[in-house]
Amino acid sequence: MNFDINVSKCVGAGVCAIAAPEIFDQNEDDGIVVVLNAHPPAEQESKLRDAAVRCPAAVITLSQQ
Amino acid sequence: MTSTIQQPPPATAPFPTNRCPFDPDPRYEGIRTSDPVLRVDTPAGFDVWLVSGYEDARTVLGDAETFSNVDASSSHLMGDKDNLGAPPPPGVMLRHDGDSHSRLRLRLAREFMVKRIARLEPFIRDLVATHIDRIGQQKGPLDLYREFALPVPALVISEILGVPEGQRSEFENATASQVDLSLPLKERQAAAIQSAGFFANLIQSKQENPGDDLLSRLILEPTDRPMDAAELQGLALLLLAAGHDTTANMITLGTYALLQHPDQAGKLQNPAVMETGVDELIRYLTIVHNGVLRKAVKDTTIAGQTIRAGEHVAVVLESANRDNRFISDGDQLNLERRSAHLGFGYGPHQCLGQHLARLELRIALPELFRRLSGLRVETPETDIPFKNDMLVYGIKKLMINWDEVIS
Numbered sequence: 001m002n003f004d005i006n007v008s009k010c011v012g013a014g015v016c017a018i019a020a021p022e023i024f025d026q027n028e029d030d031g032i033v034v035v036l037n038a039h040p041p042a043e044q045e046s047k048l049r050d051a052a053v054r055c056p057a058a059v060i061t062l063s064q065q
Numbered sequence: 066m067t068s069t070i071q072q073p074p075p076a077t078a079p080f081p082t083n084r085c086p087f088d089p090d091p092r093y094e095g096i097r098t099s100d101p102v103l104r105v106d107t108p109a110g111f112d113v114w115l116v117s118g119y120e121d122a123r124t125v126l127g128d129a130e131t132f133s134n135v136d137a138s139s140s141h142l143m144g145d146k147d148n149l150g151a152p153p154p155p156g157v158m159l160r161h162d163g164d165s166h167s168r169l170r171l172r173l174a175r176e177f178m179v180k181r182i183a184r185l186e187p188f189i190r191d192l193v194a195t196h197i198d199r200i201g202q203q204k205g206p207l208d209l210y211r212e213f214a215l216p217v218p219a220l221v222i223s224e225i226l227g228v229p230e231g232q233r234s235e236f237e238n239a240t241a242s243q244v245d246l247s248l249p250l251k252e253r254q255a256a257a258i259q260s261a262g263f264f265a266n267l268i269q270s271k272q273e274n275p276g277d278d279l280l281s282r283l284i285l286e287p288t289d290r291p292m293d294a295a296e297l298q299g300l301a302l303l304l305l306a307a308g309h310d311t312t313a314n315m316i317t318l319g320t321y322a323l324l325q326h327p328d329q330a331g332k333l334q335n336p337a338v339m340e341t342g343v344d345e346l347i348r349y350l351t352i353v354h355n356g357v358l359r360k361a362v363k364d365t366t367i368a369g370q371t372i373r374a375g376e377h378v379a380v381v382l383e384s385a386n387r388d389n390r391f392i393s394d395g396d397q398l399n400l401e402r403r404s405a406h407l408g409f410g411y412g413p414h415q416c417l418g419q420h421l422a423r424l425e426l427r428i429a430l431p432e433l434f435r436r437l438s439g440l441r442v443e444t445p446e447t448d449i450p451f452k453n454d455m456l457v458y459g460i461k462k463l464m465i466n467w468d469e470v471i472s
């Protein structure tokens with residue numbers, strides 16, 4: 001499962017980094033999301049979904065394939 | 066053409082609520098499905114649209130272009146309708162919109178990010194240990210709120226802001242009196258003025274003598290638009306207002322809830338459970354209650370209801386967090402569940418201090434239960450002073466007792 005991320009709307013809340021720490025981190029300089037793995041393996045799908053639904057700025061959108 | 070919209074008279078709002086004691090006011094269960102957007106009157110003298118369902122709550126809080134934060138989140142409860150529309154005080158990001166908000170928020174985001182907050186763990190562990198030791202040196206029963214729940218988060222904030230060691234007890238006293246409802250209003254206001262003066266001095270001393278702390282970094286950081294003293298003061302007061310009593314109430318109410326749910330308290334010592342456990346407590350107890358206020362700046366529709374520009378909406382987080390379209394068995398406390406709860410809000414104003422709050426609770430609650438063996442509350446529930454009338458829910462005084470303090 002892949003995803004798109006609209007970094008310009010990220011508010012740096014870091015919810016993604018606790019929901020899916022293998023996939024997301026935050027930039028030390030401004031707290032903005034850093035993608036660690038743009039193509040997470042299938043077993044991380046539930047964490048990715050969790051991050052997407054919890055991101056308060058709704059900047060993570062899931063895409064098939 | 067102008068049209069007059071006939072509106073039905075407002076319903077009576079469920080404020081102050083009647084929580085029982087962990088559940089939302091029982092009226093919300095019906096309101097959420099029958100009147101998801103309900104016009105109600107408020108103690109502050111103006112009517113608001115009450116939004117109580119989960120998806121609608123996300124829609125409102127997630128759409129900051131339609132719903133402004135200019136009026137304080139609690140204006141419908143504590144405010145006065147004459148103060149509506151006043152310009153937001155400098156630095157108080159919760160009341161700023163758009164670029165003005167994101168400039169402040171992004172400046173602070175890195176200070177509150179997970180990795181940065183994690184560095185405070187040894188400091189918080191130490192603080193929690195010392196305060197439990199101090200409880201152990203006294204004889205029960207004693208008030209957990211005053212002796213533990215209030216001082217611990219106050220001292221964490223003073224560490225973050227860089228309050229010098231020698232001034233911490235002054236800081237702690239002023240902030241504790243500010244929220245102590247047993248004190249007369251006059252004394253609380255005097256305490257508020259005292260903390261404003263305290264911060265003004267602190268900021269001046271950081272400007273003269275910067276250290277390794279949040280305020281100094283905000284002063285020193287090279288930027289095209291430095292923060293002035295008024296903004297720094299507004300920010301410091303906001304961090305205290307938003308981060309002190311909230312965390313304190315979660316500690317006190319959380320302890321009581323866990324004592325009433327021994328099966329859940331038994332899971333506290335399992336670190337894997339506690340990764341999600343604190344969030345479940347925050348969902349279940351949803352202490353920021355009675356609605357967070359927004360003001361529509363353009364006409365819009367929520368759940369079929371037209372909301373006009375200029376009208377206010379109060380999003381009832383405690384109701385949304387029990388909505389069975391979002392969560393099954395939402396009335397059960399289950400520390401092992403994961404959810405996209407709204408206890409920290411949602412959208413661009415979602416709690417800035419959430420990772421700090423999680424860390425404090427993840428340390429404080431298990432330690433209280435581990436070290437105070439035989440921890441109990443002897444007061445019958447009907448005599449426990451719950452904060453139904455307050456902006457942030459909790460317990461005003463929780464007398465605890467224990468058998469033995471374990472090291």
Ligand code: HEM
Binds near residue numbers: 419
């Ligand atoms: C368990 C404890 C806490 C709870 C339940 C909580 C809850 C909330 C909620 C619901 C909001 C959103 C209010 C709204 O949308 O109108 C919020 C915002 C905020 N919180 Fe917390 N909070 C907690 C702890 C903290 C701590 C420890 C800090 C910092 C030291 C903090 C700082 C803030 C700030 C600065 C905002 C405004 C953010 C913005 O406007 O962008 N909170 N909090």
Ligand code: SF4
Binds near residue numbers: 014031059
């Ligand atoms: S949760 Fe969303 S807003 Fe927060 S850091 Fe991640 S992407 Fe950004």
